[in-house]
Amino acid sequence: MSNHIDRRGFLVSVGAAAGAAATAGLTGGALGAVGQSQAGGAGVGARRAGRVCAISSANGVQTVAKAVERIRAGVDPALAVVEGVGIAEADPNDKTVGLGGRPNELGIVELDASVMHGPTHKAGSVASIQNIMHPAQVALKVLQYTDHVMIVGDGARKFAIAHGFKEEDLLTEETRQEWMRWRRHRSDIDDWLTDSQMDWKPDGTRPLTNAEKRAEIEERSAGTIHCSVVTPAGDLAGCTTTSGLAYKIPGRVGDSPIIGAGLFTDNEVGSAGATGRGEEAIQSCGAHSVVMEMAGGKDPTEACLAVLKKVADRVRRQRRLVDERGRPNFNLVLYAVRKDGAYGSACMIEGREFAVDDGNGARREKCAFLFEAR
Numbered sequence: 001m002s003n004h005i006d007r008r009g010f011l012v013s014v015g016a017a018a019g020a021a022a023t024a025g026l027t028g029g030a031l032g033a034v035g036q037s038q039a040g041g042a043g044v045g046a047r048r049a050g051r052v053c054a055i056s057s058a059n060g061v062q063t064v065a066k067a068v069e070r071i072r073a074g075v076d077p078a079l080a081v082v083e084g085v086g087i088a089e090a091d092p093n094d095k096t097v098g099l100g101g102r103p104n105e106l107g108i109v110e111l112d113a114s115v116m117h118g119p120t121h122k123a124g125s126v127a128s129i130q131n132i133m134h135p136a137q138v139a140l141k142v143l144q145y146t147d148h149v150m151i152v153g154d155g156a157r158k159f160a161i162a163h164g165f166k167e168e169d170l171l172t173e174e175t176r177q178e179w180m181r182w183r184r185h186r187s188d189i190d191d192w193l194t195d196s197q198m199d200w201k202p203d204g205t206r207p208l209t210n211a212e213k214r215a216e217i218e219e220r221s222a223g224t225i226h227c228s229v230v231t232p233a234g235d236l237a238g239c240t241t242t243s244g245l246a247y248k249i250p251g252r253v254g255d256s257p258i259i260g261a262g263l264f265t266d267n268e269v270g271s272a273g274a275t276g277r278g279e280e281a282i283q284s285c286g287a288h289s290v291v292m293e294m295a296g297g298k299d300p301t302e303a304c305l306a307v308l309k310k311v312a313d314r315v316r317r318q319r320r321l322v323d324e325r326g327r328p329n330f331n332l333v334l335y336a337v338r339k340d341g342a343y344g345s346a347c348m349i350e351g352r353e354f355a356v357d358d359g360n361g362a363r364r365e366k367c368a369f370l371f372e373a374r
């Protein structure tokens, strides 16, 4: 496969991206940053066989550094990614994953996670698991110790406890207060008073400004950590872990624990993952589609863009998900690393970053994008 990719390399890939742009009717800065995300500006055609690479969502700078450090120490790539994302899972200030992740509409933190091991093509995942800080580690136990791929809900929690995981309340004081505020403001015709309905505010509660409201909506659907890695020997692994959509309907499962949607790894080709609007990653088989685009000869960035374009085309059939110009009104970010160490990421709407460590240090880079920011 790597020979196949080597032969088709630069020209085929760039041609495909240009074609996609033309079909999408994109102009100006759309398809921004294509190729920029290749290591050190080496370009799509440069092959870096034998080098380590870890790519992650923007909240994963420490994650990619840890994953690369562990791979260099000879640790299996699946263990390295799970250890890497464990930093975010344990961070109470990352409100999109693990401890301190935003809760469901009842104020209960429900986590989703998956891991995939390239060399054995085995996956493990858990969904809607409560009270366990490191769902990615539980997903790894599913992968290692069971004949299954996915365990959900209370079964996943009990499975974790059986493996020695400690139960704890994952709601922090900050996320509890945010959730309570969201709950009060869901409606002004229920029995919870919104800020503007309250007559007595001894704690100085004030209504949110419009800018704060916009930030609140944006935050609600932004989160998750994905990490994909390749070792110098060309072995791949990936992991995605999340608290999912904030204030979701209890039991709602996003793309993160679904193999092929929020994560897919093929040891012959590459590994990919998704963050952002999980429903679209599921309905496009997002991560699997990215890997298949790479198998067809696209470089990682162009593979991500090609899948985003398909999502944007299909989603026009659902009017509530597009703006007045027919462009998606949500973000979806795709990440990919190829077997030879090339990497890339793209988002639906301009402005996102990703984290990468390709052996030259952990850093953030700008995602390529399909649509300019409004």
Ligand code: ASP
Pocket (backbone or CB within 6 Å): 221, 222, 223, 224, 242, 243, 244, 245, 253, 254, 255, 256, 274, 275, 276, 277, 278, 279
């Ligand atoms: N993809 C996650 C989900 O849908 C959320 C996110 O990444 O923002 O659960």
